[in-house]
Amino acid sequence: MIAFLVRRTAWLAATLLVVYTVTFFLMRAVPGGPFSSERQPPPEIREAIARRYKLDLPLTQQYVSELSRLLRGDLGMSFRLADYSVGEVIAEGWRASASLGTVAMVLAIVVGGAAGVVSAARPGGLVDGVVRVSTMVGISLPSFALAGVAVLLVVYEWRLLPAAGWGTLPQLILPAGCLGAVYAAEIARLVRSGVIEAMQSDWVRTARAKGASHRRIVVHHAVRGAIGPVVSFLGPAIAGILTGSVVVEKVFAIPGIGYHFIEAATTRDYTLAMGLVLLYTLLLGVAGILVDLVQAALDPRINLEK
Amino acid sequence: MPARFRELVPFLLAAALLLAVGRAFWFPAEPPADFVFVNGTEPKSLDPQLITGQPEGRIAWALFDRLVRWHPETLEVMPALAERWEVSDDQRRYVFHLRDAVWSDGVPLDAPGIVAAWQRFLDPATAAEYSYQLWPVRGARAYGVGLVAAGEMIEVELDERDPQRPFARGPLVRGVASWVGSVGSDGTRQASDGPALYGGSDEDAVLVEVDGVLYASPDHPLVATGDATPARSALPDFATSVGIAASDSHTLVVELAEPTPYFLHVCGFYPLAPVPMHVIEKHGSPGWTKIENIVCSGPYRLQFRRLRDRVRMVRNETSYRADEVSLEVVDALAIDSGATALAMFETAAVDWATNLPPFAAKLLIEQDDPALRLRSELSIGFYRLNTTRPPLNDRRVRQALSRALDRAAIVKAVYGPGQPPSLSFVPEGMEQATGYTPIQTAREDVEEAARLLAEAGFPGGQGFPKITITFNADEGHQMMAELIQAQWKSRLGIDVELASMEWGAFLDAQSRLDYWVARAGWTADYVDPNTFLDMFVTDGANNQTGFSSPAYDELIAEASRTPAGEVRDGVFAEAETILMDELPVLPLFMRVSKNLVAPWVTRFPENPLDIHPIEAMQVDPVLRDQARQARRLRGVAP
Numbered sequence: 001m002i003a004f005l006v007r008r009t010a011w012l013a014a015t016l017l018v019v020y021t022v023t024f025f026l027m028r029a030v031p032g033g034p035f036s037s038e039r040q041p042p043p044e045i046r047e048a049i050a051r052r053y054k055l056d057l058p059l060t061q062q063y064v065s066e067l068s069r070l071l072r073g074d075l076g077m078s079f080r081l082a083d084y085s086v087g088e089v090i091a092e093g094w095r096a097s098a099s100l101g102t103v104a105m106v107l108a109i110v111v112g113g114a115a116g117v118v119s120a121a122r123p124g125g126l127v128d129g130v131v132r133v134s135t136m137v138g139i140s141l142p143s144f145a146l147a148g149v150a151v152l153l154v155v156y157e158w159r160l161l162p163a164a165g166w167g168t169l170p171q172l173i174l175p176a177g178c179l180g181a182v183y184a185a186e187i188a189r190l191v192r193s194g195v196i197e198a199m200q201s202d203w204v205r206t207a208r209a210k211g212a213s214h215r216r217i218v219v220h221h222a223v224r225g226a227i228g229p230v231v232s233f234l235g236p237a238i239a240g241i242l243t244g245s246v247v248v249e250k251v252f253a254i255p256g257i258g259y260h261f262i263e264a265a266t267t268r269d270y271t272l273a274m275g276l277v278l279l280y281t282l283l284l285g286v287a288g289i290l291v292d293l294v295q296a297a298l299d300p301r302i303n304l305e306k
Numbered sequence: 307m308p309a310r311f312r313e314l315v316p317f318l319l320a321a322a323l324l325l326a327v328g329r330a331f332w333f334p335a336e337p338p339a340d341f342v343f344v345n346g347t348e349p350k351s352l353d354p355q356l357i358t359g360q361p362e363g364r365i366a367w368a369l370f371d372r373l374v375r376w377h378p379e380t381l382e383v384m385p386a387l388a389e390r391w392e393v394s395d396d397q398r399r400y401v402f403h404l405r406d407a408v409w410s411d412g413v414p415l416d417a418p419g420i421v422a423a424w425q426r427f428l429d430p431a432t433a434a435e436y437s438y439q440l441w442p443v444r445g446a447r448a449y450g451v452g453l454v455a456a457g458e459m460i461e462v463e464l465d466e467r468d469p470q471r472p473f474a475r476g477p478l479v480r481g482v483a484s485w486v487g488s489v490g491s492d493g494t495r496q497a498s499d500g501p502a503l504y505g506g507s508d509e510d511a512v513l514v515e516v517d518g519v520l521y522a523s524p525d526h527p528l529v530a531t532g533d534a535t536p537a538r539s540a541l542p543d544f545a546t547s548v549g550i551a552a553s554d555s556h557t558l559v560v561e562l563a564e565p566t567p568y569f570l571h572v573c574g575f576y577p578l579a580p581v582p583m584h585v586i587e588k589h590g591s592p593g594w595t596k597i598e599n600i601v602c603s604g605p606y607r608l609q610f611r612r613l614r615d616r617v618r619m620v621r622n623e624t625s626y627r628a629d630e631v632s633l634e635v636v637d638a639l640a641i642d643s644g645a646t647a648l649a650m651f652e653t654a655a656v657d658w659a660t661n662l663p664p665f666a667a668k669l670l671i672e673q674d675d676p677a678l679r680l681r682s683e684l685s686i687g688f689y690r691l692n693t694t695r696p697p698l699n700d701r702r703v704r705q706a707l708s709r710a711l712d713r714a715a716i717v718k719a720v721y722g723p724g725q726p727p728s729l730s731f732v733p734e735g736m737e738q739a740t741g742y743t744p745i746q747t748a749r750e751d752v753e754e755a756a757r758l759l760a761e762a763g764f765p766g767g768q769g770f771p772k773i774t775i776t777f778n779a780d781e782g783h784q785m786m787a788e789l790i791q792a793q794w795k796s797r798l799g800i801d802v803e804l805a806s807m808e809w810g811a812f813l814d815a816q817s818r819l820d821y822w823v824a825r826a827g828w829t830a831d832y833v834d835p836n837t838f839l840d841m842f843v844t845d846g847a848n849n850q851t852g853f854s855s856p857a858y859d860e861l862i863a864e865a866s867r868t869p870a871g872e873v874r875d876g877v878f879a880e881a882e883t884i885l886m887d888e889l890p891v892l893p894l895f896m897r898v899s900k901n902l903v904a905p906w907v908t909r910f911p912e913n914p915l916d917i918h919p920i921e922a923m924q925v926d927p928v929l930r931d932q933a934r935q936a937r938r939l940r941g942v943a944p
Binding site for chain 2: 267
């Protein structure tokens with residue numbers, strides 16, 4: 001296991017460096033800069049600003065100095081949110097994104113898992129039909145459309161929940177539901193096909209031959225077959241959900257990390273954008289390693305050393 | 307892996323999940339604010355010297371006081387930190403008499419503090435975008451640009467730090483620079499040809515010599531060898547070259563280079579608000595803006611700030627204006643999405659929403675919704691024409707493009723009624739505000755437009771190259787461009803393409819003159835025609851059309867030398883006549899501010915700069931609670 005961890009960590013470090021380098025040069029290749037404005041200050045002031053933030057240096061020199069600062073563990077100051085360092089922006093946004101993401105994920109696992117099992121128990125039945133249609137809708141419906149409909153119905157029509165904002169429990173429900181729905185649909189689909197496949201397997205046939213009830217076979221034996229694909233899916237899904245959802249955070253005015261992603265790119269906030277890209281890559285890598293570890297812990301057939 | 311452990315894994319995962327959920331549901335409880343408004347995008351900074359946008363401004367107006375302030379409705383200059391002031395007859399010398407004001411930590415806000423704050427504002431190391439607002443002051447521009455030359459009085463800031471005030475400027479050496487230039491690696495001295503920027507560590511690094519001592523940037527090789535004294539900066543001497551001084555603790559004297567009639571007004575603009583140097587010197591920038599460090603001077607002070615959520619402000623009891631403030635606790639929500647802002651307003655979660663989506667504004671205008679406050683701004687929506695590209699370099703072509711447009715129909719179709727078209731570049735509201743009557747360009751005349759186009763060599767649009775209207779991605783801009791495209795096609799017979807661009811790329815293309823026709827907007831910085839007309843001087847930073855007219859440049863320069871009055875207005879009128887005849891820009895419509903204000907807000911000050919001082923607002927709490935009760939959510943409390 002140690003060898004596995006060392007190998008994967010080395011790969012992750014190499015990936016981070018490549019991602020950092022590519023993003024750095026891509027960001028600077030895009031026209032405009034962090035101080036682009038409809039109101040241009042006189043050229044002398046623009047030059048002073050460029051000097052102050054070292055944007056006047058040759059690109060390779062900027063790259064070297066930024067990279068050496070990063071290696072010292074400093075992500076730098078945000079350009080657009082000038083009172084904050086990139087680390088502070090991430091720390092502040094993390095709280096909201098993690099809260100929202102956790103609730104959404106739990107909702108997705110509970111609702112999606114249950115729906116998948118129920119629909120796989122009687123494939124082709126009425127329940128199965130309903131679940132299959134709603135998962136198709138859930139997967140293909142863009143989240144802004146879902147959020148829009150949810151706001152229209154729940155906020156305007158029924159007046160059940162607040163429209164937007166952050167800081168109270170009711171404000172969490174609607175966005176978590178909208179964010180979780182997409183993942184719930186995906187999980188339901190994975191669980192359903194996993195269970196149905198397991199139902200054809202030898203061990204289920206054995207269990208059936210021993211006289212186990214249909215209920216016991218589905219819940220006790222077949223579900224295990226679906227866990228593998230779901231855990232594999234959860235790895236990248238958790239990385240994605242923790243770094244926030246751009247649309248849901250914008251519609252419901254949630255101070256998470258997701259919206260920073262878009263804002264940092266459109267306002268050419270070089271340092272913040274780089275920090276977020278690195279964070280996402282890191283989370284994705286770590287989640288991948290964790291998934292493999294959990295898989296190995298759950299499934300005796302998997303050996304990490306191979 | 308032992309089988310028993312394997313059995314435990316699902317339970318461990320479930321327990322971790324439960325813990326995470328518990329954490330997710332935990333929220334710190336905040337008491338509700340008395341007044342909540344949608345402030346738009348997250349403010350860039352709380353430091354008033356480093357900001358330029360409107361959401362930033364709304365916070366800065368509340369937290370930091372200025373020498374003077376503007377009447378909330380008429381925008382007339384009123385006393386603020388300065389109780390009274392005298393202006394010399396030549397309008398070049400201002401003496402401000404300060405009242406006994408204090409910062410929110412009790413430290414006096416006196417004249418030497420304001421001088422130091424303005425020096426920081428001008429210092430090129432601060433890199434303040436709006437610092438040119440102070441450039442009318444004698445010597446301010448040279449100091450802000452930071453060029454030093456041999457034979458001039460300069461100030462050298464030594465690289466020494468005071469542990470008590472780690473971010474203060476170092477000790478100053480003041481004297482005449484006997485030599486300015488660079489020193490090669492072999493020790494040869496190369497004097498600079500003219501004024502140069504001090505600093506750097508390479509071959510071309512600029513060093514200065516004062517009283518036989520050579521000063522260089524702390525990372526310069528000569529410092530390491532002991533041949534030069536480390537100095538952080540070398541700038542023109544502030545005390546002698548810049549016209550800002552404190553004659554005593556309560557008197558600030560400002561000398562201008564030219565009589566600048568709008569200078570007093572600019573003193574009320576937020577970037578000129580004094581900042582607390584005693585806090586900045588201790589905590590640095592941006593450290594001083596943190597909640598545990600910040601001190602304020604305005605009618606409000608900061609209580610907390612949560613990124614992308616809210617800035618909470620509370621009444622500042624130490625302000626001399628504290629008694630005038632009626633709203634105790636105010637929340638400024640950082641909400642970008644207009645649709646979200648509207649939803650919050652409709653559910654009575656906010657009292658004032660600023661950034662309405664265009665489709666909603668149009669709908670509310672048509673429904674005549676009483677909550678929507680419309681007001682003409684000193685702001686103009688226009689198209690820039692690239693005068694360096696044929697055929698737009700031909701004045702007749704530009705005139706034809708202008709005269710072919712039915713502005714009223716276009717503007718009404720895009721924004722609904724209530725957004726008046728404009729034939730002048732200076733918005734009409736300027737007349738009421740200053741007495742200056744804007745000069746209009748020729749009215750719509752399709753026949754004349756066709757004749758001008760034919761005269762330029764394109765009868766019926768024949769042979770006219772394909773040009774493009776560029777705009778930043780936005781529903782309203784798109785629709786307006788489509789309507790203009792259709793009118794130019796049907797009335798002039800010319801084909802125009804449309805190109806929607808991402809904001810940063812769009813600004814970049816405009817400043818590089820890489821466009822044909824580009825949409826633009828401009829809002830007054832201060833109440834004076836100059837804020838619109840000085841844009842189009844040759845190579846002006848915001849000209850961006852390639853337009854250059856020596857006569858125009860001369861008129862703008864003349865206006866800056868002329869005291870306010872009819873003569874100066876006449877000079878501006880002459881300049882605008884040139885502009886409206888040459889047409890490097892097509893004025894299209896006067897922008898109207900659109901604010902959604904709840905009916906229980908009993909006082910909501912409005913003015914043509916779309917500034918709404920929170921300290922002057924009032925709310926009827928009984929009415930508000932009734933309304934909130936009526937709109938209360940069924941499920942849970944808001």
